[in-house]
Structure formats: C-alpha cells, structure tokens
Amino acid sequence: MLKLKNVAVDTAPENTAFLSRNCVAYRAEEFTALKKIEVVSDHKTILATLIIADDDGIVRADELGLASPAFRRLGLAEGAEVSIAQAAPRKSLDAVRAKIDGAEMTPSQIEAVIGDIAAFRYSPMEIAAFLISSASFMTTREVLSLTRAMANAGRSLRWDWPIVVDKHCIGGVPGNRTSMIVTPIVAAHGLYMPKTSSRAITSPAGTADTMEVLARVDLTAEEMRAVVEREKACLVWGGHVNLSPADDVLISVERPLRIDTREQMVASILSKKVAAGSTHLLIDIPVGPSAKVRSRSEAIGLRKLFEFVGDEMGLSLDVILTDGSQPVGRGVGPVLEARDVMAVLRNSPRAPGDLRARALLLAGKVLEFDPDLRGGAGRARAQALLDSGAALAAMERIVEAQGAAPQQYALGAITADVQAARSGVVSAMDCHRLGRVARLAGAPMDKGAGIDLFKKIGEPVVKGEPLYRVHSCFQSDFEFAMELVEENAGVVIGEKRTSNENAPCYET
C-alpha cells in the first residue's frame, strides 16, 4: 500500500499520477509501457496516466502522488492508503479501434465511450483517437447516439413550462452577438429562454465573454434557475452548469488539435440544449467564403443533420441560414461587441444596422415558437419590443439579476489604424483572418482588445483611409496582431460593388 499525496499541479481534464522510481511497493518500470494505471482505495477507483518521478519532494518511495484534479476526484485525504494496478483494457476502446478500421459504432458502444470520457477515464491521446476516427466518417445514427449519450452523461435541467426556447449560432463570424439582443426581446415577449453560452474557444469572443463585460456570468445551476424564474431569461456561461461534461473534455482535445467536424458540432450543440431542458430551438448557420460553412449546399447538409437529430431527440427545431460573408456589427472583441449590442438595445442612431436586422430576424423566428402568436407576426413583434425599449428594460433586469460585472473593462489603449492600400470598394472580408487579428490583439483574454471596423462590404474607400482599428492592452499582443495584419489585413478592395451587399441576411 502507498500513501496518497496531492501534487499541486493542474493537469485537467486528465487524471495524472506520480510514482517514485524507487517505489517500495511496485516496480515503477512495470507500468511505463502502457502508462495507464488504476488507483484503488476502499472507497473508489480512478484511472490515471502515470509519470515516474525522481524527486522526493514530488513523491517519496512510499507515496502515490495524484495531480490536483485527480486528487479531488478520488476524494480522499492525503496519507490515505491506496494501491495501484495496471489499468485493465477499457472495452470502449475496442469499439474505437473497430471504428478506426471502418466499423459503425452501436448506440451502446458510443454510450460506453462517452461515459468513460465524462468520467475522465480517457487520456488526451485516447480522446484524439475517438475524435479522429469519427472525423473521417460518422453515420447519422452514430451522431444521434453520440448526442443522446452526451446529453445523458451530465446534469439535466428541468423546467416547469411547456415552452422553453433557445437559439444557437454555430459561430465563425466575428461580432455576431445576436443572442444578447434576441434573449431580452424574447423575455420581454414572455417566453422562457434560459440561455447558456460558451466562452471563446478559438474565436476572439464567445457570448459569455461579451456578456461578462455587462454582468456576472459564472452562475451555478441554482443561481441560474433563480434568475430565469424571476426574469424569464438569462445569459450565463454554461461552464458551471455542467450540462455536458463529456463535451467539455472533448473540447479540451478538439481545441489544441483544431478539429471541428459537423457531426461533433451537431452532437455538442444539441446534447447541451437537450440537457438544458430546451423544447424549441433555432439554429443559425452563417454561410460565407471564410465562415465555418462555406457553401449553401454544405449548409443544407448540416441543416438536415440538425433536423434529423433534433427530431429524434424530441426538440422542435428550426434552422436558418444567414449571411456569413463578413463580421457582424462594428466591434470584434468583448468590450467592442458589448458596445454594439447595447447600442442596438438602446436604439442608438450609431447602432450597427446589420446586427440589428439580424437580431430581429432571429428573434422573430424564435417568437414564432409561441403558439399564441399569429404565423408570420414574429418579426414585427420583435421589432416592436426592441423599438419600445421593452427589450432594453428586460436586458437591464437580466443584468441586475445575474449581478454586476466582476470589474469595469476599458477599451485597449494601444491602437493602430489599418489603412486601405488602394482606392475602390470593399469587396470581401476574411472572417477567419479578422478573428485571428482580434485574438492575437488579446481578445477574449483582455476584454478591451479587438478590432473596430470602419468599413464593411460594399462601402467605397479611398487609399490611406482607415479600414479598422486594432486595440490591445499589452504591447506584445499588439505587435503579434500587427504582424498578422502586415502579412494580410483580411479586407479585399475591388473595383466595384459586389452583389452580396444587397443580401446582408438571407433565409431559406
């Protein structure tokens, strides 16, 4: 038996164990080939990846060290007696290997994989194996099973109301902060919309990052329920609500590998919505040459996958395709986006028209979920609630209910204007590149970092005129961003207007 020790390092989400090379009870080398061990106590067994240590300060010969996340999960005190063993092969990994060889996974195999992942029994390389094997092909039945397994692996919220709406944008278009306008409109109308959002993964801001400029967002499930019961809606970060723990683990590998398949996207989104207790859901798929979805036919394929899985999961689901050819609004980055959102809610003359139009389109669609609303009346109702200030008032109540923002965030003071290299008309904007510039500038880590757009597609420019302003809070970030800008600023200036300008939002 070994004595348990907490090694205060953060290897989340992976469980990591430390064993002394001079361990008294085991031959450490015995475990090195497969690296995976079982840590066994009277109380509980966990799997962990093993690291051999040669420093008594980390782990002594009679100790077993667990990195803090694993130590918390085992739930014992330091000094507790534990034993270790070579980890038995996990059956679910056999299914992953069969999948690599081209087999379809059964629902129970997928459930086993997701159960093991949610319980932190997979190492990053094993998670990568599952993700990549699924990335090459996945049947619709597999996507459905994956969605179901992910929804069942964590906490589920249940509400007392027959209609609980939500909207979700698949992302890829900087500045597209419509949720922060749609949610208060819907709440002002009287439908329930308990909105959980993510923080940015590879983008310069997620809805949770931007909302955090205005209010506290790291609410527990209980706090979130109190807000929704009082104000019919919320705009919180989903991280503390633990709706789909497997998804969080999967993302910890998808993110560094930059893997983003439509099947995993559908399962990730719909599992969280089902677990969040949504009954009606609007999915927004922006389509554009530099967005996540590049063509209309690709978007329709994705729409059908959402519809199939949504129907099978018992969701009332509507999908809308929107223009993803350029960023939405003027600001990209939390502070700048919050400014645009509040300008729209306040009906400011300086509010970006494209953000307003898009938010009204989406809010109208969500309001159509209300059986008491006359068909086709959603868009007008949304506009009335926005124009009257009812949506702004709802937003202010939501902010108050969630609590004040943890601090005041200022716009980044280190700036540079990016100028047009020639005269002409803005003919294209690279969403991906502009997002990367904003991210290198410091967003979303520094809420005041990002870019502020002065020109959009279709607008004429004169050589030397500023196209956008880069904001940073730190000189080093600023320099990284400007290096990328100098390589390619992400804005194409052509001879004449393109046809795109007349279709800022389109719908199928």
Place this chain on the structure above:
Amino acid sequence: MLKLKNVAVDTAPENTAFLSRNCVAYRAEEFTALKKIEVVSDHKTILATLIIADDDGIVRADELGLASPAFRRLGLAEGAEVSIAQAAPRKSLDAVRAKIDGAEMTPSQIEAVIGDIAAFRYSPMEIAAFLISSASFMTTREVLSLTRAMANAGRSLRWDWPIVVDKHCIGGVPGNRTSMIVTPIVAAHGLYMPKTSSRAITSPAGTADTMEVLARVDLTAEEMRAVVEREKACLVWGGHVNLSPADDVLISVERPLRIDTREQMVASILSKKVAAGSTHLLIDIPVGPSAKVRSRSEAIGLRKLFEFVGDEMGLSLDVILTDGSQPVGRGVGPVLEARDVMAVLRNSPRAPGDLRARALLLAGKVLEFDPDLRGGAGRARAQALLDSGAALAAMERIVEAQGAAPQQYALGAITADVQAARSGVVSAMDCHRLGRVARLAGAPMDKGAGIDLFKKIGEPVVKGEPLYRVHSCFQSDFEFAMELVEENAGVVIGEKRTSNENAPCYET
C-alpha cells in the same frame, strides 16, 4: 525572463513544462487553452506541453520548470534565463488536418510531420491524430514518403561491404525466435548481418528480450560496429542505436492505443532497415487465424506493399509467408525461448523441430542473397552450417563479443499445468491469447516468466493431460495469468487432426 529549473519527472517522449499559477512574468491562464508553449533561450527553442503548478516546491513564481527529458533536450543549466511564448501553429499539423479531411499528404508534408515528431514537437494527442488519420487510409506513395522520412530523421549506419543482409518477422506468433538461429548461420557462412531488434511491445518477448538472457544487448552504435566488424553479425537491441527516433515516438502512442496498421508497420520496419544500412532483406509474414495477418490474401497485399516500398528505397527485398497458426517451439517468454534456441543450435534431440525447420528455411532464403551461392542451394548450406556446429560457434563468438548477460535469469518458480478439458486432438491454438497469458505471467519483464507448451496442433491428448505450464516469478502475476487461462486456455481440442499439421512451414 524566468529561471530554468529541472523538475525531476519522466514524461518521455513528451516535452513538459511547469509554470507557477502566480508567475511573475506571464499570465499563466493565457497559455492554458492551447497548452503548447515555446521555451526560448539564447541557445535553442523547444516546444513543450504546459502544466500549471500551485506548489513552490515544484516551480516558483520566477521559475520555469522543465521535466527531465525536456530539460536535457534544451541542454542548459538550472538557473539559466528563458522566456516563453504561445507556440506558433505548426504547419505540419495543417497537413494532418487535411489528411483527416481525406487529402493525400505530399512527400514534403510527411517529411515535416516526421521531422516535428522526431524533434519531440508533437504531443501524444497530436501524434494520435496523425496515426489515426493515416490508419483509415494511406496511399502507397504516402507509405513510401513516410518510410523515407523516418529513415532520414535519425542516425544512419553505413558499412563498407556490398552486401549487408537482414531478416525481419512482422511478429504475432509467440516463441518465433528464428533470428537468433538465422543470424549465426549467416555469420558462419560469411555474410554480414548486423541485426538490431526491438524489445517486446505488446508481446511476451522480443528478440532483444530473449537475446538478453544470453548476452548484453544494449550496445551503442559504436560498440555494435565493433562486434560486427569482428564477428560479421550481432544481435543487439536497436534502442540505443537511434536508427529511427520518429518510430520510437510513434510507438509510444501506438502501444497504449494498440494501433497496428500495415502501412505504419511497413514504414516502421523498412525505415529502420534502410537506416541500419541493410542492402538485402528477408521479410517473414506468418499467416494464421490468430496471428497478425489472418489470411493469405491479406498477406499478399502486405507483401506487395513491402515489395513496392523496398524497391523504391533500393533494397533487395524478398518476402516469405510462413505458418502462423500456432506458437513456434515450446517456450514462450525470454528464458524459455532462449532454451529452445540454444537446443536448436546445439542440435539437441530435444530441440523443437518446427523452430529448427523454420529457421533453416529462413536462413536458406537469406543465404540465397549471396551471389556466389548456386541458386536453390541456400537451404542445404544453412543445414550444413547448423549440423556442423559452425552456427553454434558463431553464436558463442557473438555472445562473447557483445559481453555477458547482465545477470543470470532463472525460470519462474511459481507454476501450474493447464490441463486438457477433454480427450481428442489439438486442432487450434490461439497465438494472441497464449501470448497474453505469457505476458500476464510476467514476460518479458520477468525473463523467467512465460509458458512452456507440451502439445502442438495435431497432437493427440487425453483428458487431464497437461497442455502447457505457466511460469511466473511473482504470485500476483501468476494469478492474473491463471484468471485468463480459466476464462479460455487458448487451446482447442477437436475430434481429429486438421490438414494444417502437414504444413508447418509454407512458402509462396
């Protein structure tokens, strides 16, 4: 700037860095999303996976910790000044992502991936992504590029002789230790055969594990050269020779994931042979229902892949298909296999006939690479060298040149005989399961552990008669092995002899 510290933990092959959560120079959370950082000194830059630490004993706020393998690779003293940065995206990973999406990789892309892997710039999850994306499909051109890139990524041995022969078995058949008989026969004939072998990965013994019962095997490249120049041959472990460092890193992920594709197998084997300076190579592919290759058609596909890549790499390559329906010889595990090998070399009446016949077949094929030998005379020449004791004498010289075994290994003293559950004739043996029993019993870690077979396919048995004996050095290993035996002993007893018995070795 931070002060460098060696954190004495072994995370090989991965580079791991430790940063204090209270780091004075950087915001630690800034690096957590992508986990990968660059550690920069005046002298050198390395990539490392980041772990955040909350213990000053591991890393203080003004320090950067590197786990020992990374510390050695950076090559600086403790206290040296280093800075860190978010790791730039590696271009080679874009090629991996394109591969996941179904693209063929170009030679230069594969070279970049292998170069990054050999330089420890990939984390296990990134290596897994490359392996799995390649596991679903790989063109023959890709296999060729992979082989070439892997051969070029490490050290290359060059010899002064026009003919340098080698043989390699793809494995999967327990007890198949023909290399230890073929090599001394070939050396006795006068051809050069500098044989490097691996230790067992998932099997109960590799040639290096078994040879280590007789002699020292962990020779450096220089020591190996001295042995070969004196005795024309050697039987050493390839680990210290560093012939294909990328392969070693790939195996560190293939092994825990238990991934074993024919494309990666061909690239792994041929890259090492080319780097080892071989000019002529015999590949042995055992075929059997529980071997790595299950059918003749699968074996022929694999043979063609070996031939294509071998030809393009300029190797004179011959492939032989052999019977893989049951273990070879009597013993499985290092000590037991060494006993069988020496019995054959000593022409003992108790030498296993199948091991002898197979070794002569393969040695004959290798000898045919000698242009001075009359076509078809190889087998007879091999037998003459074995029968005369010339092969035994060559083996004794090789053992002496390599040096004495590090210790004397005894057969495991904890034993049990596994008995026939019914009377009949042994009709099938499960290579995979018998290998697992031997491995659980302690092989190759405990050289004296393994199984000793009393019956082979075609032999009659009476109910209760012992089929094989399990040997362990430790009670716990013994119990694990016997649990597996009780589930299924891996030997099928049928009514009558099968046709297989008359074809212990076949050739195409």
